Amino acid sequence: xxxxxxxxxxxxxxxxxxxxxxxxxxxxxxxxxxxxxxxxxxxxxxxxxxxxxxxxxxxxxxxxxxxxxxxxxxxxxxxxxxxxxxxxxxxxxxxxxxxxxxxxxxxxxxxxxxxxxxxxxxxxxxxxxxxxxxxxxxxxxxxxxxxxxxxxxxxxxxxxxxxxxxxxxxxxxxxxxxxxxxxxxxxxxxxxxxxxxxxxxxxxxxxxxxxxxxxxxxxxxxxxxxxxxxxxxxxxxxxxxxxxxxxxxxxxxxxxxxxxxxxxxxxxxxxxxxxxxxxxxxxxxxxxxxxxxxxxxxxxxxxxxxxxxxxxxxxxxxxxxxxxxxxxxxxxxxxxxx
Amino acid sequence: xxxxxxxxxxxxxxxxxxxxxxxxxxxxxxxxxxxxxxxxxxxxxxxxxxxxxxxxxxxxxxxxxxxxxxxxxxxxxxxxxxxxxxxxxxxxxxxxxxxxxxxxxxxxxxxxxxxxxxxxxxxxxxxxxxxxxxxxxxxxxxxxxxxxxxxxxxxxxxxxxxxxxxxxxxxxxxxxxxxxxxxxxxxxxxxxxxxxxxxxxxxxxxxxxxxxxxxxx
Ligand SMILES: Cc1cc2nc3c(=O)[nH]c(=O)nc-3n(C[C@H](O)[C@H](O)[C@H](O)COP(=O)(O)OP(=O)(O)OC[C@H]3O[C@@H](n4cnc5c(N)ncnc54)[C@H](O)[C@@H]3O)c2cc1C
Ligand code: SF4
Ligand code: FES
Ligand code: FES
Numbered sequence: 001x002x003x004x005x006x007x008x009x010x011x012x013x014x015x016x017x018x019x020x021x022x023x024x025x026x027x028x029x030x031x032x033x034x035x036x037x038x039x040x041x042x043x044x045x046x047x048x049x050x051x052x053x054x055x056x057x058x059x060x061x062x063x064x065x066x067x068x069x070x071x072x073x074x075x076x077x078x079x080x081x082x083x084x085x086x087x088x089x090x091x092x093x094x095x096x097x098x099x100x101x102x103x104x105x106x107x108x109x110x111x112x113x114x115x116x117x118x119x120x121x122x123x124x125x126x127x128x129x130x131x132x133x134x135x136x137x138x139x140x141x142x143x144x145x146x147x148x149x150x151x152x153x154x155x156x157x158x159x160x161x162x163x164x165x166x167x168x169x170x171x172x173x174x175x176x177x178x179x180x181x182x183x184x185x186x187x188x189x190x191x192x193x194x195x196x197x198x199x200x201x202x203x204x205x206x207x208x209x210x211x212x213x214x215x216x217x218x219x220x221x222x223x224x225x226x227x228x229x230x231x232x233x234x235x236x237x238x239x240x241x242x243x244x245x246x247x248x249x250x251x252x253x254x255x256x257x258x259x260x261x262x263x264x265x266x267x268x269x270x271x272x273x274x275x276x277x278x279x280x281x282x283x284x285x286x287x288x289x290x291x292x293x294x295x296x297x298x299x300x301x302x303x304x305x306x307x308x309x310x311x312x313x314x315x316x317x318x319x320x321x322x323x324x325x326x327x328x329x330x331x332x333x334x335x336x337x338x
Numbered sequence: 339x340x341x342x343x344x345x346x347x348x349x350x351x352x353x354x355x356x357x358x359x360x361x362x363x364x365x366x367x368x369x370x371x372x373x374x375x376x377x378x379x380x381x382x383x384x385x386x387x388x389x390x391x392x393x394x395x396x397x398x399x400x401x402x403x404x405x406x407x408x409x410x411x412x413x414x415x416x417x418x419x420x421x422x423x424x425x426x427x428x429x430x431x432x433x434x435x436x437x438x439x440x441x442x443x444x445x446x447x448x449x450x451x452x453x454x455x456x457x458x459x460x461x462x463x464x465x466x467x468x469x470x471x472x473x474x475x476x477x478x479x480x481x482x483x484x485x486x487x488x489x490x491x492x493x494x495x496x497x498x499x500x501x502x503x504x505x506x507x508x509x510x511x512x513x514x515x516x517x518x519x520x521x522x523x524x525x526x527x528x529x530x531x532x533x534x535x536x537x538x539x540x541x542x543x544x545x546x547x548x549x550x551x552x553x554x555x
Binding site for chain 2: 001003004008018030032038039048050076079080082086096097099102103237238
């Protein structure tokens with residue numbers, strides 16, 4: 001590992017100033033991804049700016065009924081928060097489906113969003129990787145790519161984003177708040193925060209150099225809406241998603257039609273994949289199994305699976321159909337509910 | 339009233355409590371690649387001069403001669419290095435010591451009481467023969483201590499049923515819950531069935547003691 005300077009920031013501006021003074025430095029959250037990548041030589045910052053003790057560890061209810069989650073709130077505390085458990089259960093579920101108890105105690109909200117892909121070639125300096133070293137090629141395209149993307153990938157990169165939390169945030173229409181220095185902040189929709197690789201796979205997200213994630217903002221939940229997160233992985237726990245799905249469903253209690261549905265896939269693309277085509281087909285429709293399957297298939301028709309990962313399509317279809325069927329049964333507005 | 343076993347609300351470092359050590363005001367470039375780091379380990383205060391690259395695991399093993407915490411993978415994937423930081427379990431191989439300045443650390447060496455009375459989990463592991471080679475055991479023990487605290491504080495897990503997720507309260511630990519909550523600790527010898535029995539037993543005892551403590555003033 002390359003030697004590095006260390007700065008413990010006590011204010012946002014101090015962190016931003018330290019970044020300006022140390023080009024190419026990295027912010028340190030819990031370090032569960034960054035320290036790992038530094039050991040592997042993938043990340044070689046000359047300085048770490050520790051933002052983990054900034055006063056951003058608060059979860060606060062907003063006047064409009066939403067929730068503000070500070071960037072340094074640990075994943076386990078977010079999952080255990082009473083308001084998250086009761087109002088955004090899919091977010092608790094997504095967090096609890098990720099990593100391990102030890103890692104969740106340390107991992108921060110900001111760091112979770114900005115964790116890098118688990119593509120083995122990205123982590124192995126002896127292989128080509130356009131994300132790690134732009135222009136060097138993509139080792140995974142003709143290599144081991146069972147875990148890789150089926151949607152939205154490019155000739156330059158086929159990696160997936162590994163975060164479970166980010167998939168739930170995309171389905172919840174959450175926003176990410178960013179501090180850009182000199183008192184300026186901006187907000188980006190969580191579903192737009194991660195990008196598709198295109199010809200710039202080195203950029204995972206739309207964050208600008210030096211910007212700091214300060215909070216995630218959750219809108220007030222729609223009364224009566226139900227939600228869940230479902231994840232398929234190679235072992236029952238402590239493994240990344242092969243595919244996952246986050247669903248928020250609001251049915252009309254009168255006629256059982258879909259008032260609103262948000263459907264997001266994880267493990268299929270370079271970012272959480274909001275299934276806009278499926279959502280559009282289902283909105284206003286009665287979500288019977290046939291209609292749901294047609295809508296999900298319409299979304300997955302856009303997939304371009306690779307040699308070894310076509311299995312992800314039936315996997316994702318079953319996850320989504322089962323999740324919606326379960327929510328339809330559980331929904332207070334469902335004809336199936338007595 | 340906070341329970342004695344409650345994990346701190348925010349961890350693993352005390353929120354908003356930056357220590358006096360390394361920081362550069364006004365964004366002036368910091369160039370030092372080492373710092374003085376204060377840690378309290380198993381109740382003993384230490385001041386160390388450390389390269390910023392040194393992890394908590396290497397600090398314990400190489401600088402403090404505490405070799406209980408083990409290095410299995412050094413990448414957060416096995417749990418052998420699990421210790422308690424500010425009372426919460428964490429993988430010490432992914433924590434930089436410099437970032438923990440001012441923190442309280444407990445390792446497996448610090449679990450027993452002052453008169454060497456073993457921790458109830460240590461006794462349960464012996465009773466249930468919950469190990470073979472023992473390499474994963476220090477991590478399993480620290481992880482189990484943390485997991486029981488989390489359960490007492492009402493933290494849910496992936497195995498928690500929907501009704502219990504919606505209504506927070508201390509979690510009773512079934513074998514399924516124990517398996518899920520300890521999934522961050524691998525055992526190459528496959529001693530899992532006995533580990534699960536040991537932790538389930540110790541968890542039930544702890545819950546019974548806590549319930550008893552509530553009725554006896
Ligand atoms: C064995 C293992 C299994 C895992 N399994 C899963 C899983 O199943 N699902 C899952 O979702 N995750 C999983 N993870 C990943 C884990 O969730 C992430 O490592 C963690 O969320 C990262 O958070 P952190 O605070 O430690 O980030 P760090 O490692 O501190 O930082 C990650 C990145 O974010 C940047 N950063 C951190 N905070 C900020 C901020 N406030 N503003 C701007 N930039 C910032 C850093 O510079 C760095 O680039 C696993 C990790 C391991 C090691
Ligand atoms: S898929 Fe992306 S991250 Fe993986 S080797 Fe190819 S370019 Fe690198
Ligand atoms: S040595 Fe830390 S998790 Fe394996
Ligand atoms: S007892 Fe040998 S690794 Fe667990």
